[in-house]
Amino acid sequence: MTPARSAECQVRDEAAYWFSRNRAPGQAAEERQRFEAWLAADASHQAEYRLLEQLWRAADLIPEQRLRELCAAKAQPLPAPARRRFLQGALAAAASVVLAGGASYVFDPFSLRGETYVTQLGERRQVTLADGSTLDLNGRTHVSVSYTADRRLVRLESGEALFSVTPDKARPFLVEAGPGRVTVTGTRFNVRREARGMRVAVASGHVRVAGEQGEASRPLLAGDGVQVAADGQVGPVRRVDVAAITAWRQGKLVFNDAPLAEVAEEVSRYREKPLRVAADVASLRLSSVFRADDTDALLAALPRILPVRVRTHPDGSSEIISF
Template identity: 45%
Template structure:
């Protein structure tokens, strides 16, 4: 059920941020972008307000169709008055001015309840972080990950903008837990699973419980059980469900990466997410495969020494990267 907002004034910084967000959805010219940048950098609170508004829009996209339509209708009426048509399109809503966005903020944050605005969490390169949510669920963020979390009385919604996260969800049948990543929507009640959103592709791996993978528009869902994985490129139908070693796939959460006959370029691409300098294979080294477990708590040079002891490779630093070639 969607709560109707009261006439309680919205924080003016949120109203300004909502107005900027609406203006930037269209064909904003350079002058608009320069003015936005000036506003954004004028006060640290402006950036926080804009992040909150941007997260609210993402939370809207992650909601099921029925409450999403109700929120759009409510915001449309708030902007144009009681006589406004009830069937305003979502496209109009996204391009609307601050009043519509403000109504969304009021609706999603629940002015009649203490529900907070979405919280933002992120990690830099080589960082991992575990956060515990108010409902008892936990999220472990991998290197280079950014996500937002919104908890309400009847829903728990996460938007994984980029990166990878391991979720351990507290069981609550009255509040489904969803993770939106790209054009995929993962829905659970209580379970543990991993979502990877990189290079316009989403991969979901289940370690415990049941997980439904679909899309925010409410299309067909695929149900996964422990030890199963599914991947989908942006805008493409999902691939087949495959059986995987779920513990190996989530070993990164314990500071390890596990590989089973993986091509060396794939190994190096994954390792490069965790270290300051990129690593690549050239020539015959690109045809090598690697099986084993690598620790992420060692520095990059030590890691490369470990690889040299396990594979017939030589490592040379070239500028701001490491190049691996096959030894004769």
């Protein structure tokens, strides 16, 4: 190998190393400074690194099945000049996907990515997003995910999810759920979409919650919770039991001095037919733990805990009434 060829390979290896390190969560400021110094040291460093960035983004345009086929295929090494022509051609082809459509905007491959996830009654599912963040989805949940160069956006159309967000200060992570929005860079928090708005509870890190009324966003730290009303008004920040709120991940319903009205609303999320509660017993309070996949057992136990009984209606729905 000639000295020039050896130097080229070394630059390529260094670029690959820094490209990988820059996508690792929690990168130290000192390491980032070393990368910036390496990048500024030579024009070839910048060229090789930018090429890797372009390839990363261009890969988003390849269908998932085709990517799997490419990964499974036996690698066939190409000579360096051929490799360069192939990469340049691939990038040009990727760009032409946008240009051929007559688009007048600057090509942004992140905007072409998106996922939708839906769970059914009784289903719990964990998904990993393209940025490495994870979503734990409760039953009857519908989320859509999209990316741009400067943000990551999740729309919680219905249901509940626990978010574990990969830090990225350059691209904040936003969750929209009806009348409210949560903004983070990296943290772990639970969001529930309800008919009367949304609820947020923070397990670790910190977030900011805003409503549609345009008032200043509320900062939340670990152990904090807040409710955004259907009209977009953000309620007061309160200390909450995050473990109880997220117990659904273990298939549990945890009630700690909860009014029956709230119990009925929660249980309805795990039943085909809604559970109603009569007004004269709605304020009775319950403290107990039940299985989310066996709400019939909860209804059977209620009369032994509180002065109530459960009435079943012809349509299959149930109602908690006074004893």
